[in-house]
Amino acid sequence: MTLTLAAISFDCSDALRTATFWAAALDRKLDEGSSDEFSSIGLKEPTPGAAAWLFARVPEPRRAKNRAHPDLVAQDRPAEVARLVDLGATVLDEHDEFGIQWTVLRDVEGNEFCVATAH
Numbered sequence: 001m002t003l004t005l006a007a008i009s010f011d012c013s014d015a016l017r018t019a020t021f022w023a024a025a026l027d028r029k030l031d032e033g034s035s036d037e038f039s040s041i042g043l044k045e046p047t048p049g050a051a052a053w054l055f056a057r058v059p060e061p062r063r064a065k066n067r068a069h070p071d072l073v074a075q076d077r078p079a080e081v082a083r084l085v086d087l088g089a090t091v092l093d094e095h096d097e098f099g100i101q102w103t104v105l106r107d108v109e110g111n112e113f114c115v116a117t118a119h
Helices: 015-026 077-087
Strands: 007-012 038-041 052-057 071-074 090-097 100-106 112-117
Touching: 007 015, 015 038, 015 052, 015 077, 071 077, 077 090, 077 100, 077 112
Parallel strands: 007 052, 071 112
Antiparallel strands: 038 052, 090 100, 100 112
């Protein structure tokens, strides 16, 4: 038996705002019918080889650092990080370890993610 990643899910206070950020960040289309309660990218119109991204509103606030996070890669990491900051992300830290350079950021809801230099 083999598992395949179908979707990445986020709990958030504003599903539409968070999904709109990620749609722009990933250069993907926000699914039709997305709302403040539930929004998605690639669920209704899947992109071959790419997981769907799901965003559901929850009543409780985020209380701690997320235990899992998306790791993304970019050919031009500094330019991509600047673009993400323009979209509303904030930079937390820069790393150069293990032969990898990456930037830790937070999205518009405070969810952490990383952008590494593609090899």
